Structures are given as structure tokens and as C-alpha cells.
Amino acid sequence: MPWRDGTGPPWWHGKFRGCGYRLTASRQAILDVLSKTSKHLSAEDIYLKVHKIYPAIGLTTVYRTLELLVQTGMVFKFDFGDGKARYELSEGPRSIGHHHHLVCTGCGRIVDYTDFIDDEIELLNQTEKGLSKKYNFKITNHLIQFYGLCYRCQNIK
Amino acid sequence: MPWRDGTGPPWWHGKFRGCGYRLTASRQAILDVLSKTSKHLSAEDIYLKVHKIYPAIGLTTVYRTLELLVQTGMVFKFDFGDGKARYELSEGPRSIGHHHHLVCTGCGRIVDYTDFIDDEIELLNQTEKGLSKKYNFKITNHLIQFYGLCYRCQNIK
DNA sequence: ATATCTGCAAAGACTTTGCATGAGA
DNA sequence: TCTCATGCAAAGTCTTTGCAGATAT
Numbered sequence: 001m002p003w004r005d006g007t008g009p010p011w012w013h014g015k016f017r018g019c020g021y022r023l024t025a026s027r028q029a030i031l032d033v034l035s036k037t038s039k040h041l042s043a044e045d046i047y048l049k050v051h052k053i054y055p056a057i058g059l060t061t062v063y064r065t066l067e068l069l070v071q072t073g074m075v076f077k078f079d080f081g082d083g084k085a086r087y088e089l090s091e092g093p094r095s096i097g098h099h100h101h102l103v104c105t106g107c108g109r110i111v112d113y114t115d116f117i118d119d120e121i122e123l124l125n126q127t128e129k130g131l132s133k134k135y136n137f138k139i140t141n142h143l144i145q146f147y148g149l150c151y152r153c154q155n156i157k
Numbered sequence: 158m159p160w161r162d163g164t165g166p167p168w169w170h171g172k173f174r175g176c177g178y179r180l181t182a183s184r185q186a187i188l189d190v191l192s193k194t195s196k197h198l199s200a201e202d203i204y205l206k207v208h209k210i211y212p213a214i215g216l217t218t219v220y221r222t223l224e225l226l227v228q229t230g231m232v233f234k235f236d237f238g239d240g241k242a243r244y245e246l247s248e249g250p251r252s253i254g255h256h257h258h259l260v261c262t263g264c265g266r267i268v269d270y271t272d273f274i275d276d277e278i279e280l281l282n283q284t285e286k287g288l289s290k291k292y293n294f295k296i297t298n299h300l301i302q303f304y305g306l307c308y309r310c311q312n313i314k
Numbered sequence: 315a316t317a318t319c320t321g322c323a324a325a326g327a328c329t330t331t332g333c334a335t336g337a338g339a
Numbered sequence: 340t341c342t343c344a345t346g347c348a349a350a351g352t353c354t355t356t357g358c359a360g361a362t363a364t
Contacts, residue, residue: 130272179337
């Protein structure tokens with residue numbers, strides 16, 4: 001199974017092996033799309049993109065694969081309030097690509113920001129530790145979003 | 158219009174007047190339920206509760222009212238990943254009742270916590286300020302949730 | 315070989331919309 | 340009075356499920 005960039009098997013292979021799941025062409029293609037994208041894709045977005053490189057795939061498989069990926073923690077599922085779920089490859093809460101979201105409640109525009117991530121992460125670590133202990137949770141992820149009006153939407157009406 | 162506890166008109170009256178919306182019995186009843194509840198109600202939960210004190214109401218009105226309340230910022234809408242939206246009376250990000258959520262991805266249980274709110278709020282204020290400036294957003298709210306497994310779900314399987 | 319995965323079609327769940335009636339200011 | 344609000348029923352969207360055939364290991 002050749003990797004198009006010659007860098008060897010993607011990091012997610014181990015994950016699949018370990019869990020006893022099969023790494024099929026569909027799943028490969030979905031992960032491929034997710035790993036190369038500009039984020040915030042809905043299930044249908046993903047379906048359409050994957051369909052181009054792997055036309056045999058069905059929307060059902062996309063949903064089923066995403067569910068699997070979310071459960072194994074490889075993908076994070078977001079809700080920005082527009083009725084459809086969005087998916088992003090999860091690189092772990094402390095990895096380079098980690099970011100939080102700023103959502104415009106007027107037009108739905110989403111800004112990824114990383115500006116304050118360091119301070120935020122530091123605080124989140126503490127909070128996480130405290131919460132784990134107090135409530136006996138094993139915390140795996142967090143979600144931080146700010147809501148407001150973008151420049152355009154502030155000036156409408 | 159008598160208030161059952163004799164404390165005078167609820168704080169939301171002004172809100173309605175100011176926006177030109179009518180304060181109808183349905184809306185009153187919905188706000189009433191929201192203001193007295195143990196939180197995290199879905200639209201249907203609210204419908205059922207309101208229906209008891211105001212049987213003429215329809216589910217449609219609940220949805221329409223909630224949309225209105227969310228838009229005016231009086232209510233906050235949450236998604237905990239179980240397919241239905243949840244609603245909470247918003248008391249403002251710095252008010253007494255403000256809390257964040259800890260969500261069990263195993264069983265869906267939700268814990269409200271306030272333990273670390275003060276530190277979190279302080280950081281959030283700074284972040285908010287920075288984001289507002291940099292991205293030209295008028296920020297009105299934020300969402301913080303931690304995800305993980307509760308004690309029970311950690312020990313299953 | 316065999317347990318897992320997939321596509322299609324149909325069902326399911328939550329939410330929104332159209333329209334005529336009813337109610338607040 | 341006149342606009343805004345409501346209920347009912349129907350439609351809309353996103354997502355999940357059933358099942359027979361295909362596939363990975």
C-alpha cells in the first residue's frame with residue numbers, strides 16, 4: 001500500500017491495528033481528506049470530497065466511519081449551531097495544530113484562533129486536574145468556543 | 158398580572174419591552190419553567206413541563222420562543238452530542254449561577270461545575286478582550302466543556 | 315474462512331415552515 | 340385596529356438502521 005508522499009504509513013495505522021478495526025480504503029480516504037483539509041467539514045462535505053477520490057463510497061459509510069473515529073478519539077465532533085455536525089482531525093489538546101473557535105452568531109462564520117492557546121491550555125490543565133479528582137472523571141478533551149458578532153454582522157441593521 | 162412570589166415583575170420584562178416583543182402567556186410560562194428548573198432541558202422537556210401549567214401551548218411555540226430567547230441572549234443553547242439541543246436561562250457569564258459543563262462521553266451524564274469558574278472567567282475575560290480586538294468581534298458569550306468518562310463508564314468493559 | 319465492513323433504501327428524530335385563527339398593545 | 344403570536348399539520352434536514360453482498364486479515 002503506497003503512501004503518496006513517500007513518508008511511510010500515516011500515524012493513524014497503529015490506532016486501527018490496536019483497536020481491532022480494519023483499515024479499509026473508505027476509512028483511509030476519509031482520514032486522508034480530513035488530514036488535508038481546511039477544517040470544519042460536515043459529514044456531507046466529507047462525503048463529497050471523498051467521493052472524488054473514491055467514488056464507490058456512500059454517505060452511510062462516512063457517518064459510520066466518523067462515529068468510529070470520534071469514539072476512538074481520532075476525530076473531534078463540533079456543533080456550531082447550524083444543525084449539522086462538523087468534524088476535525090484531533091491532534092490532541094496540546095499539539096501544534098490545536099486551536100479554539102470564535103463563532104459568529106449572525107452569519108455562522110468561524111474563526112480558528114491559537115493566539116491565547118498557551119495561557120488557556122495552562123489553565124485548562126489545572127482545571128482538568130481538579131475536575132478529574134473531584135468528580136472522578138477521566139478527561140479526554142475539552143471544547144472552548146466564543147460566540148459573538150463579526151464585524152460585518154455588527155453593522156447590519 | 159400577579160407574580161406568585163410577590164417579588165414584582167421578573168427581570169426579563171424589560172428585555173421584552175425593549176425589543177418590541179410581546180410578553181404572552183406562553184412566553185411567560187416558558188421563562189417560568191426555565192427559571193425554576195434543574196437545567197439542561199430539551200425543547201420537548203420544556204414543552205412537557207410548560208404543558209402542565211399551560212396546556213394550550215404547542216411544541217412549535219416552544220421552539221419559536223426558544224429561538225427568540227436565544228437570539229436575545231436570554232437563553233443559551235447547548236449541544237451535548239445526543240442529537241437534541243438543550244436550553245438554559247442565561248444569567249450572564251459573571252453571574253452567580255454561571256457554570257461550565259463536564260460531559261461523560263460514555264453515558265451522556267452532565268456535571269455542572271463552578272469550582273474553577275473564577276480563574277476561568279478571569280482568563281476568559283482577557284482572551285475575550287484580545288479576540289475582540291484582533292478579530293473585530295463583539296463577543297457575547299462563551300462555551301467551555303470538558304469531555305471524558307465518568308467513574309462508572311471508566312470501569313465498563 | 316469468517317467476522318467485519320459497505321451501499322442502498324427506508325426509517326427515525328429533531329426542528330422548521332405555511333397558513334388561517336386568535337390575541338396583545 | 341393592526342401587527343404580532345400561535346396551533347396544527349406537513350415538510351425539511353441531518354443522521355441512523357436493516358439487510359444482503361463484498362472485503363480485509
